[in-house]
Amino acid sequence: MTTPFSIVFPLYAGMTHLDFTGPHQFLSRLPGAQLTVASVGGVAVKADGLTFADLAKLEEIEHCDVLCVPGGASCTNAMQDPVFMAAVRRLAAGARYVTSVCTGSLILGAAGLLEGRRAACHWAWREFLPLFGAIPDPGRVVRDGNLITGGGVTAGIDFAITLAAELADANVAQAIQLGLEYAPAPPFNAGHPDTAPVEIYTMVSSISGANNKRRRGEVEHAAEAYAAGKRAAA
Structure with missing residues (x-):
């Protein structure tokens, strides 16, 4: 792609900032890229001890070529924000590529964008994807048509390099990598469940499992809203 193209990152409080800052960096x-970082109302967003300010108003952005939704433990809160979700649906409808990192794919699912499509997610949250009709894929970067999703957190960098090659070419992507x-x-x-020492995996998964009891209720609530929307549209 040689003409200018726009990439929008919709932020929300409590996201994992590397889901956003890794791909953004x-x-x-990328030559020709016009990056916009936005939030509902343009308010400052706190994430993992950092505050991101001077943001665009998400609801006022009319179009983007690439929509990239970051994840985080508070993704379930973002799913409950009607203004945020409406903006995600609207921008995705006109985007050339709809993308996410980590649990950002669950936000895409709650927006009704993953039905019958393969998607990546953080390994501790991947079990929730089918609630939105998605097909969980353990890949670090997963592509299904114009949908490109990255796995957990640091996979966002691999995702960004993959996207750079798609938007420009492999040489440009490799030059950025270098x-x-x-x-x-x-x-x-220890960065993957299949390779981490058993005691490390047990420790981390036990924490994730305990948190998932609460998370499941929140995700199921969003899934019910998604299903209700489908029925209303039928």
Whole structure:
């Protein structure tokens, strides 16, 4: 893509900021990219100890070529915000690519955008995708038509490089990767449930499992609203 194109990141309080800042860092170096960071009302957004300010008003953005929804533990709160969700649906309807990172895919699901489509999500939340008619995919970056989703948090960087290659070409994507020296070599092989030591996985999954009891109720509430909307439209 050689002409200017717009990428919108809709933010909300309590998101995981690396879901947004990781892709934003890489895509900001993409020639022709016009990045907009927005929130409902343009209010400042707090996330993991950081505050993002001077944001655009999400509800006033008319169109984007790429919509990228970040995730976070508070994604269930975003699902309950009618203004936020209406903006996600509206922008997705006109976007060339609809994308997400981590649990941002659940927001896309709650917006009615994942029915019958494969999507990635953080491993601890992936079980919720079928509530929105989605097909869970354990891939780090998953593509289904114009839907491109990244897995948990740091997968957002791989997602951004994949998207950069799609929007420009592989050489541009690799040049950005090199410029940012993205050559991951973690000191521990504990970044995935299949490779983490058993005791580490047990510890983390027990915490996630306890939290998921509350999360399931919140996600199911959003899924019920999604189903009710489908019935009303039928």
